[in-house]
Amino acid sequence: MFSTFYGKNNLKSKVLNLYNTKRVPHALLFNGSEGSGAFQLAMSLAQLLLCQEPSLSDSCGKCSSCVKVEKMMHPDVHFSFPIQLSQTNKTNISDDLLDLFLEMISELSFFSTEIWNDKMGNKNKQGVIGTKESQQIIKKLALKSYEGGPKILLMWLPEEMNQQAANKLLKLIEEPPKNTYLLFISEEKENLLSTIKSRLQTIDVPNYSDEEITQILLDKFDCSESEAQTIASNSFGNMSIAIQCIKNENQKDAYLSPFINWMRLCYTRNIADTIDWVDANSKEGREHIKGLLMYSLEMFRKCILGHYLIDIKNITQDQKQFLKKFMPFINHKNIVQFSQVINDAHFHMERNANPKILLLDVSIQFFRLLKTDKK
């Protein structure tokens, strides 16, 4: 339900307004980075579209349709998502892994491609949405609605569709069967084939703010305000990272360890090991790299604050310990260039730069910048 997830009030009103004025398009794209809540927003709309006693502000949460949607067992809600195709395991279409997918989304309100790939058995293998899946979708949606209401397709990560699969869906998107809604949830709409993108109305879902993340952590988890704030400021708007941090005692700070390793490698200019580090980190995906870049910028900022003996907020003990030794390397002589390199890299990362080439390039610039005289 819209009321059960926090924040995003403007967006909720926008979606509700579409519904209340009967203007929900038959093909709609929710686009938002990992951990932005785009999936929840689409699910809430699906529930509202199916609800038998909706109000102006939400689904009722009580009727049999709502209960079925919440239990992920409504027969008119169809899920489609990328899968790791496998001949041996006979996995060709989403339905082959539906139980696993539903288990993940009911367990975790925020999940990521990394978690999903890991669940499917190979953390480093990206799933795909193939032609068999498209055929299956067309077949399913051509059938009559089980419960007489609308039929809904929720497709997570349509950008993982290959060209053939997408081509097969064009007609469906253009002229969906009666009372059918196609809700797509993407993380990188830039990667979506333009033939598909141009046929969808898009709702952009921004990242959570630090304040929103803090509030959600305080509401849902047993933690102190300062702990919630620290995690929020180290999650860069990614709710999925924030929740992983709070659940995992040993990993309150997901980016610290790759950051420390990176800085050590850049300082020692160990090119062979840097390449290994780059390989490993580019496999973690774009969101990880963007988060790591923002994290580095934040650490550099903390170094500068430290020089001026300013009290640093939201710093963990482990960060403090590392920064004590690392601080002298970041100073007024190189901070502007460091910021520039990171901001440029982040800009290119959002525009589809190759992660490996980009990270290696940034590392080599860091090699040079870290050799600037210490303060």
Ligand SMILES: [Zn+2]
């Ligand atoms: Zn209801």
